[in-house]
Amino acid sequence: MKNYQTSEIKNVVLLGAPGSGKTTFAEAMAFEGKVIDRRGSIENENTLSDNTDLEHSNRRSIYSTILYTEFMNHKLNIIDAPGSDDFSGGLFAAFKVADVGLMLFNAQNGFEVGSEIQSRYAKTYNVPLVGVINQLDSEKANWEGTLESIASFSKVKPIVVQYPVNPGLGFDAFIDVLLMKMFRFKDDNGTREELPIPAEHAERAAELHQALLEAAAENDETLMDTYFEKGDLEPDEIRKGLGMGIANRDWMPIFCASAKKDIGTKRIMEFIIKVAPNPDQRPPMTDTEGNDIPADPAGPTILFVFKSSIEQHVGEISYFRVVSGKVTEGMELLNMRTENKEKLSQLFAVAGKNRVKVSEMSAGDIGCTVKLKSTRTGDTLAPAGSHTVISPMVFPEPRYRAAVRAVNQADEEKLGELLNKARYEDPTLLVEYSKELKQTIVQGQGELHLKILRDQIMGGSKIDIEYFAPRIPYRETITKTAAADYRHKKQSGGAGQFGEVHLVIEPYYEGMPEPSKYKVDGKELTLNVKNKEEYDLDWGGKLQFYSAVVGGAIDARFMPAILKGIMEKMEEGPLTGSYARDIRVIVYDGKMHPVDSNEISFKLAGRNAFKEAFRNAGPKIMEPIYNVEVLVPSDKMGDVMSDMQNRRAIIEGMSSEGGLDRLSARVPLSELYRYSTTLSSLTNGRATYTMKFASYEQVPSDIQEKLLKAYADTDKDE
Known part of the structure; x- marks a missing residue:
């Protein structure tokens, strides 16, 4: 394989809803570039993409697949991204390193919710788009309807480059209005003939050609002058104008295809090579300081790792884009995160599981290497002495969470290792053991995402695991002032235990005045504060701890023990065992024994006095509230809103966007378990949503009563 220069490289991400x-199409591109001599199929489970057992059994893309093909003396790096939003991690990684998106539309379904989601992501990452209406050989193929839906809903205006002559089961020809030719296909392997446009298509082709000329001329004054002067543009001039419009996301050229019959593939590849931007024609990557890193082959060697995987018999594989400079086999670079040296002993061009050794790669190219020591997704590799760190990929917030455990408790340690491995390969999976909830929590993009994780673990390791509803991380606090005292006394021969603590607690809020006077047992108590400590709690909120003990009633050396007892009870709140927060505690009196007082005595006295005061201070439970945004077809909005209201949601806004409605709401986390499944059921899989933590708010009184009873019953059981 030759070493391609930056100007000879195109990086393409394949986009589209599931089933597009x-x-x-990736298989057809690899076939046209002679990377494979026979096309595989989904049915036969032998495609370059979708090459894992899980993808075969689920008949869908789960992981992004990196491929390449060689065509017209260029290298096209292709990232086949999953269509399902549950597996969007691969898509977000692809947007980081690709220079153009090829958006496929199923001619039977038109512009789908999946198309909307992915085009929205493409807009966020400023990725130019080329549109392909695929499956025009299907019985229910509807070219006009699909084109109309794209025009109605797409965030980038479509401009027709090709249209089909005979969409449907007999589809074998299309008119290309850029070249003003008809292409007819003789077989299912891309063999084509170029023909003049038939007379019955001449008028329509001329109209579309005119629209293409005007679109191209819009983007360049010189082209506009030429167009006005001649009334026409040469194909290369049209390509130049369209290239500018594509790069600015003003236009999305629309092509015809049947990937299954390899109709149109070659023509689309020709267009990408001649029109789509090279790596050095796109906005450069930036580092964490905001500096541009141009795709300059003469610059310092900088690699960005955008995907990691583990393959049996091979080990860890790191997929990278050469951001700058050239990388050669055997080169040593520094991992900017770990500061460890990494030797790239081998370099490969990638075509699914097939890898071709290369000796060198230039800026803009995509490849992989194996067996790096400590490099993972998102890392930057650069020369020693460099301080360049490429800005990280931003993945979507998790939308689905579940607790997980091994059915056989003896497998728990092994399960932890497998979860960490899965996290290494998929950054959109979050795995943590929650000390608060005493559960291992897995978070992902949807129920399907976590189902696939379970299938992956159980299929590869034979460990049985189960998901169940996670506990909710409630918070406990108080609403009024209360006082309590507690004496801990224990005598069992020899030295005993004795400690007595009197304290006042009150709700903490920012900017509140310092403590001075309180009423305790009907009497006014004036405080003389000796010491103040303030803690930002790991779980949010604050604790203020004051010592106002006078006359040596409690020795200062016992105050840390009292604080420790209080903090222990705040870590396991008196109401439900949840973390407590935003409380001020003032220890104002107590008693000691000259022999029996010790730290454990005062820790227990402080803990129990706090617990008693807490229960009398108008305690309340607070629950996590999430901002939820649902994107839903207009005809399903009523069902979605009704379901939201049943989840105690507060609707904050509604808007319409291209035939889709957007619903914004604040929803308690306790009401969102398995919401992705419900939403899919309500909308036939046509809606999506995002969720992000917003705040903690007080639970309604009836729910608080239920929580208190449930915790009391648990205490009895234990």
Whole structure:
């Protein structure tokens, strides 16, 4: 394989809703570039993409697949991204390193919710788009309807470059209005003939050609002058104008295809090579300081790792883009995160599981290496002495959480290792053991995402695991002032235990005045504060701890023990065992024994006095509230809103956008378990949502009563 220069490289991400034919199209591109001599199929489970057992059994893309093909003396790096939003991590990584998106539309379904989601992501990352209406050989293929839906809903205006002559089961020809030719296909392997446009298509082709000329001329004054002067533009001039419009996301050229029959593939590849931007024609990557890193082959060697995987018999594989400079086999670079040296002993061009050794790669190219010591997704590799760190990829917030455990408790340690491995390969999976909830919590993009994780673990390790509803991380606090005292006394021969603590607690809020006077047992208590400590709690909120003991009633050396007892009870709140927060504690009196007083005595006295005061201070439970945004087809909005209201949601806003409605609401986390499944059921899989933590708010009184009773019953059981 030759070493391609930056100007000879195109980086393409294949986009589209599930079922739009991306994997089959990638196969056709690899076939046209002679990377494979026979096309595989989804049915036969032998495609370059979707090459894992899980993808075969689920008949869908789960992981992004990196491929390449060689065509017209260029290298096209292709990332086949999953269509399902549950597996969007691969898509977000692809947007980081790709220079153009090829958006496939199923001619039977038109512009789908999946198309909307992915085009929205493409807009966020400023990725130019080229549109392909695929599966035009299907019985229910609807070219006009699909084109109309794209025009109505797409965030980038479509401009027709090709239209089909005979969409449907007999589809074998299309008119190309850029070249003003008809292409007819003789077989299912891309063999084509170029023909003049038939007379019955001449008028329509001329109209579309005119629209293409005007679109191209819009982007360049010189082209506009030429167009006005001649009334026409040469194909290369059209390509130049369209290239500028594509790069600015003003236009999305629309092509015809049947990936299954390899119709249109070659023409689309020709267009990408001649029109789509090279790596050095796109906005450069930036580092964490905001500096541009141009795709300059003469610059310092900088690699960005955008995907990691573990393959049996091979080990860890790191997929990278050469951001700058050239990387050669055997080169040593520094991992900017770990500061460890990494030797790239081998470099590969990638075509699914097939890897071709290369000796060198230039800026803009995509490849992989194996067996790096400590490099993972998101790392930057650069020369020693460099301080460049490429700005990280930003992945979507998790939308689904579940607790997980091994059915056989003896497998828990092994399960932890497998979860960490899965996290290494998929950054959109979050795995943590919650000390607060005493559960291992897994978070992902949806129930399907976590189902696939379970299948992966159980299939590869034979460990049985189960998901169940996670506990909710409630918070406990107080609403009024209360006082309590507690004497801890224990005598069992020899030295005993004795400690007595009197304290006042009150709700903490920012900017509140310092403590001075309180009423305790009907009497006014004036405080003389000796010491103040303030703690920002790991779980949010604050604790203020004051010592106002006078006359040596409690020796100062016992105050840390009292604080420790209080803090222990705040870590396991008196109401439900949840963390307590935003409380001020003032220890104002107590008693000691000259022999029996010790730290454990005062820790227990402080803990129990705090617990008693807490219960009398108008305690309340607070629950986590999330901002939820649902994108839903207009005809399903009523069902979605009704379901939201049943979840104690507060609707904050509604808006419409291109035939889709957007619903914004604040929803308690306790009401969101398995919401992705419910939403899919309500909308036939046509809606999506995002969720992000907003705040803690007081639970309604009826729910608080239920929580208190449930915790009391648990205490009895234990």
